[in-house]
């Protein structure tokens with residue numbers, strides 16, 4: 001039987017854990033019919049609030065993805081409806097998990113084009129911030145770009161890269177790449193800065209902070225630079241990395257031999273989350289006033 005990293009407050013998840021119904025790959029059933037009216041209402045509220053706050057701040061492909069997958073404010077998405085659409089686009093599908101799962105099965109799912117999604121949805125008192133990914137973050141944040149072939153390929157390559165990193169002992173470095181791209185990435189599109197990272201598009205406050213605040217750095221994407229850079233996991237980022245295109249992201253990671261990259265990264269000094277160094281393409285050198293004032 002599998003062991004869970006965090007206890008869950010979702011009774012449907014609890015029931016499955018207690019019944020030994022968690023599969024060896026950590027998946028469980030979504031049990032969509034058992035979501036309550038309050039839970040559907042929370043989805044609707046989050047969806048409306050977030051699409052309003054985003055306005056045009058997200059990358060065009062994000063909105064296309066919401067459309068293509070039929071994600072809207074009407075109800076918590078039913079994976080039985082979303083998955084056929086997603087599979088037709090890119091071969092990806094959403095699977096339900098009890099919460100955060102260990103790295104190895106997480107990477108294995110990505111390598112197999114399955115995105116692990118927590119079943120639970122945040123409670124009213126957690127509406128602005130929670131550390132664990134819930135179904136709103138996982139689906140609203142991640143699913144739209146999983147329907148875009150170039151990004152879908154990047155995510156699967158990341159899963160394979162993560163499995164290799166576990167063997168190389170470079171988990172921290174590859175995790176930073178995920179953090180600064182998949183979760184908190186920005187992109188230049190038609191000369192405007194846009195959001196594509198799931199952690200930002202699903203965050204009420206960070207969707208504005210990441211693009212508009214004077215505080216954070218905005219620096220051009222560079223894989224070795226990112227792998228050396230520490231990050232904040234509990235507050236707004238002090239640096240955002242900016243890609244030119246999704247093709248750039250895929251080119252720099254797929255079919256790249258990471259071994260020499262890891263060798264150089266291991267030799268090089270770590271860069272603090274707020275650092276700006278020689279060789280950076282600096283779009284914004286942040287004031288760091290938010291972090292200096294103590295942050296959250």
Ligand code: HBI
Pocket residue numbers: 097099100101102103106116117118133175178
């Ligand atoms: N599990 N459900 C879930 N979601 C994640 O985003 C996740 C995880 N387990 C591990 C993990 N992320 C990270 O540690 C990896 O990015 C390294």
Ligand code: FE
Pocket residue numbers: 133137138141142183198199
């Ligand atoms: Fe995420």
